[in-house]
Amino acid sequence: MSDEQTRLGELREEIDSLDQRIMELISARARCAQEVAHVKTDAHPEEDVFFYRPEREAQVLRRIKEVNPGPLPDEEMARLFREIMSACLALEKPMHIAFLGPVGTFTQAAALKHFGHSVVSVPLPAIDAVFREVESGAANYGVVPVENSTEGIINHTLDMFITSPLKICGEVQLRIHHHLLVSPEFQGQEITRIYSHQQSFAQCRQWLDAHHYGVERVTVSSNAEAARRASVEPGTAAVAGDMAAGLYGLDTLAGNIEDWPDNTTRFLIIGREDIPASGQDKTSILVSMKNEPGALYQLLEPFHRQGVDLTRVETRPSPSGTWAYVFYIDFEGHMDDEIAGKVLAEVEHDAVELKRLGSYPIGVL
């Protein structure tokens, strides 16, 4: 046996015994989670028990990133623990997660990034259908896109909160990489048509103008649908991401063609309950003010005075016409914090209406 083979043999033996220990530890952790589930159901026998605890998950993942000794990067270690917790939660209670479909979209990728792969993810055809599914209790939580760093806010999602009783329970950010994809069957053929979702076309406009100027661009309902069409129609390509490419077995002609390299989409997790503080939280509110000069100043002044960081302010026209303006505001902190409570009381005093959409952990992954 060569030196190389001897050394490899020793190292693989060590890996086998480490795997054995890791498995025993993961099993002990899973038994703990099962016990947690019993404690929760015993304490609340008559009620809807919330097995999923986003504030606790955020604390676990933050701690893992803090104490990670390496050599695996913090992100990678947190991703592994994300999956371990996902599997433990599935033992407590299998979660049904509704997302803006179809299968293979970035929203599904965001749902799996946030909840891990041990959930049942349920594709729905529209944002309001995702809200309805969670409101009715058919799904435990929902995942919908809310803003993209290149293309801006997704108004339809924000507008749903005006009437929906649902709460925001979390957020997740996803780096969006688009590729030009073709079927291996049709590789080498001239491309005469490119399919994609309108947002993805917008995010790759300059690249497409530079490399495929004059080729017909056909907008379809999702990237996954674009990939599906490119998989069956000769002479066509799709602009879509990795999940859609994998789902339809497409090859990448050109990778990462988005015009802005930090192209990111933020998604919201919607649910039916209020989330306790995790230590690093964000709060979203919806406020309507009277249509009079200085209304926006009056609204924002208490945040400034109390030193609360605003992370987003969006103005939307009132759909009912009864509210002159509707402001969507995100700020750092939890609504149970003393300072946030003071600010909200002041805002409530001056506003026509204040709706607390939720406090939730700042995205960890």
Ligand SMILES: O=C(O)C(=O)C[C@]1(C(=O)O)C=C[C@@H](O)C=C1
């Ligand atoms: O701490 C809890 O409440 C648990 O249920 C355990 C656990 C975990 O595996 O760490 C599992 C699911 C929850 O979402 C949070 C954490």
